[in-house]
Amino acid sequence: MEKVIVLDLKLKFGQTEDVIHPVLLKDDRNMVLVDCGYTGFLPVIEQAMAEKNLSCSELTHILITHQDHDHMGALSELKQKYPKIQVVASDKESPYISGKFKSLRLEQAEAMQPNLPEEQKPFGLAFCNILKNVRPVEVDLEVRDGDVLDWCGGCTILGTPGHTPGHIAVYINKKKVLITGDAAALENGELVIANPQFTLDIKEAEESLRKIINYGAKEMICYHGGIFIS
Numbered sequence: 001m002e003k004v005i006v007l008d009l010k011l012k013f014g015q016t017e018d019v020i021h022p023v024l025l026k027d028d029r030n031m032v033l034v035d036c037g038y039t040g041f042l043p044v045i046e047q048a049m050a051e052k053n054l055s056c057s058e059l060t061h062i063l064i065t066h067q068d069h070d071h072m073g074a075l076s077e078l079k080q081k082y083p084k085i086q087v088v089a090s091d092k093e094s095p096y097i098s099g100k101f102k103s104l105r106l107e108q109a110e111a112m113q114p115n116l117p118e119e120q121k122p123f124g125l126a127f128c129n130i131l132k133n134v135r136p137v138e139v140d141l142e143v144r145d146g147d148v149l150d151w152c153g154g155c156t157i158l159g160t161p162g163h164t165p166g167h168i169a170v171y172i173n174k175k176k177v178l179i180t181g182d183a184a185a186l187e188n189g190e191l192v193i194a195n196p197q198f199t200l201d202i203k204e205a206e207e208s209l210r211k212i213i214n215y216g217a218k219e220m221i222c223y224h225g226g227i228f229i230s
Contacts, residue, residue, distance in 0.1 A: 006024075007023070031059050039135075062086075088141045091142040096164075097137060109127055163193075163195075176216065217230060
């Protein structure tokens with residue numbers, strides 16, 4: 001049985017509430033988690049899976065679409081508690097996820113900090129500290145645009161750079177479902193560039209969004225926004 005299961009993980013920052021949507025791919029041999037939330041989210045993920053009668057102990061792989069803290073923050077906790085999990089990421093993101101290179105998001109945040117209005121500097125500093133607290137994890141399998149993995153009868157890796165240089169999306173071939181990561185967000189019923197103010201290459205991000213929209217998926221699962229039906 002091949003299943004695509006969307007998790008709805010709720011979070012609260014001060015007075016702001018949000019929901020993120022990691023995805024589980026499950027078949028007879030594999031259970032793959034695509035992105036895993038913030039640092040400290042291990043109990044949240046375990047609870048969300050338990051509510052669907054699943055366990056993190058069943059996970060065979062975690063695929064990280066890109067290096068941002070809200071997508072890989074809980075990775076080290078998951079890997080420490082469930083060491084058999086194999087970590088999958090693009091070859092371009094792998095050095096950042098493993099800690100060989102400094103986080104590009106942290107570099108960006110640190111560069112912005114001196115230019116922030118005084119009232120925003122405490123938040124900027126706190127954000128830098130959050131990024132610094134993300135623990136690196138070695139990547140077991142590096143993938144590239146066009147690679148096909150055997151999960152759920154075949155999943156194609158799509159290179160979708162822009163938000164970060166090595167961002168990837170995942171297309172489940174049989175079901176025609178596309179997992180966008182941050183290559184697209186769903187806002188007011190429309191697919192848009194996720195956080196354009198933080199996107200590292202806006203032209204590449206626009207091209208990646210067009211690629212996703214024109215790919216022919218019947219359904220897209222956005223990490224920020226949820227499910228879009230074509």
